[in-house]
Amino acid sequence: MVVVRLDRVTKIFKGGVVGVKDISLTIKHGEFMALLGPSGSGKSTTLYLIAGIYKPTSGRIYFDDRDVTNLPPKDRNVGLVFQNWALYPHMKVYENIAFPLRLKKLPEEEIKRRVLDVARMLQIDKLLDRYPWQLSGGQQQRVAIARALVKEPDVLLLDEPLSNLDAILRISVRAELKRLQKKLGITTIYVTHDQAEALAMADRIALINEGRIVQVGTPEEVYNRPATVFVGGFLGNPPMNFLEAEVEDLDKEIFLVIGKYRIRAPERYWSIIRRLKTKRVIIGFRPEDTSIKPESLDTICLPGRVYGIEPLGRENIVVIEIGGELVKIISGRRISLTLDQMVWICPVMEKIILFDPATGKALDRLVVEEKIRAI
Ligand SMILES: Nc1ncnc2c1ncn2[C@@H]1O[C@H](COP(=O)(O)OP(=O)(O)OP(=O)(O)O)[C@@H](O)[C@H]1O
Ligand SMILES: [Mg+2]
Incomplete structure (x- = not known):
């Protein structure tokens, strides 16, 4: 568990496109923070900055007191589930989940133990021998989350992880995910453009618009006391x-x-x-x-x-x-x-x-x- 802190972070892409502008945000120990905003507002950019996939143009990022701004992703111990949570199609579920551990060259026995643990937790332990195309959307999504969790990350980063699921499945998986997050107590940053999802899942919500954070607060605060017309709307x-x-x-x-x-x-x-x-x-x-x-x-x-x-x-x-x-x-x-x-x-x-x-x-x-x- 770590505290994640962004201090006046700006990301400007080549060609001058502003990804995010002057973002300051602290995500507490074990907190579930939703980043909520419309398409193109800078949600994924923020997540990739935290993951280390992007380098900020200016500003610093801290995990606890450690300045991680220049650390590559592999040294940050984050678990990342991408927007389209692509699984490796030629690998069975077991190997998909084991993959990050193989990169770390962990011993075979430890890999097996960890994969089985996380698979049980996400109730996909019966599916380990299947290929991704033999799974439903909800099952694939769980495999992607298992792959992010198996590293026992300090920070879990999820980019619209439920967007490929149908409406009913989304609601049931979101409840499970929230439970799991609370049980594991991993500091979690969850990107979504779905306001109902953010309100239902998050401890706090950071609303982001045109690359800037507009308001941060508990679901009750941002709902009942919107800081701007944008937030209310x-x-x-x-x-x-x-x-x-x-x-x-x-x-x-x-x-x-x-x-x-x-x-x-x-x-x-x-x-x-x-x-x-x-x-x-x-x-x-x-x-x-x-x-x-x-x-x-x-x-x-x-x-x-x-x-x-x-x-x-x-x-x-x-x-x-x-x-x-x-x-x-x-x-x-x-x-x-x-x-x-x-x-x-x-x-x-x-x-x-x-x-x-x-x-x-x-x-x-x-x-x-x-x-x-x-x-
Ligand atoms: N690699 C890149 N190169 C140049 N511009 C980029 C790049 N990635 C994102 N952008 C731009 O930065 C802005 C923020 O993009 P970002 O992907 O963070 O939005 P988002 O909030 O995740 O949107 P969505 O909900 O559509 O995923 C957009 O204007 C986008 O076009
Ligand atoms: Mg995005």
Whole structure:
């Protein structure tokens, strides 16, 4: 078990393409850290930097207090499962798993013991005599993980290891993988673009966008308190809704004006809005933290038109048009709605997050940044 620390790491590829920019991140002993972001955001680059496959253009990487920045992959003791977890097709499962140990020229007996141990743990010990093409996707994926674990690595690096599996298998394997990680206690970095996977598996999530880390936190923190519009819009299914509004400060209270309508700004934001002299905001609210009412005089509710209804079995996703914008709301199945019906949508006041349209950052974060600058 080691602590992995990236200190202001930048990777610029030949030709000037930015892989990652100024990334600082600490992954604790035995922690399961997910790197989550869209395609091309720099997730695999970060993982390969930690593995030693890429050298950073600048910045340092530490395993505990050891500076590993210039160490080749073989001297870092990491287990890596690649994005497509290709197995060696001409080798049986046993030899696939044994391969990293053969490279280390371990004695035959120790190789056998370790391969059998790890195969049992991953419940593939009955498959050791098969070739990869004789395995299902989920079994192949387990072999790839076994091959990474057999080295008894200090750090386990997984790059979208479940992406080739079908939806049902993914969910069952992800539970197994999480259990295994906790049991072994190996510091693990798990790359995925699937927000549900990251939320379900990780101790903490680092959200990455355009080569930069946007927010790091527990699943609860990043879900409930997104630092930016990007984070709110990336997490959740459907993700957070956003409406742009003008700020109207009437001294006694503050309103947020959306087209012809206005809602009362949540009181906890009043001092922030005044401090930052905010003129416009983006109102963020989650589909599950909003109710739909046939009528309402509540100052937090907005009128809208039912644009579409998507039944999901357990609940409905109701698409509502508000002043030309579409928002999605999760509602119980019992409420009966018809297309084009006028309704009121009422976000839960305490769950609303206000963002700055210019930077996309949450207003309370901007206040913190301002305070830090002032020191
Ligand atoms: N070997 C390389 N040479 C040049 N550019 C690269 C190289 N590898 C990655 N890039 C670029 O660096 C950026 C980050 O790529 P990276 O592979 O880290 O993204 P990712 O988040 O893993 O995406 P995906 O989800 O599609 O796998 C992209 O713009 C990509 O085109
Ligand atoms: Mg990738």
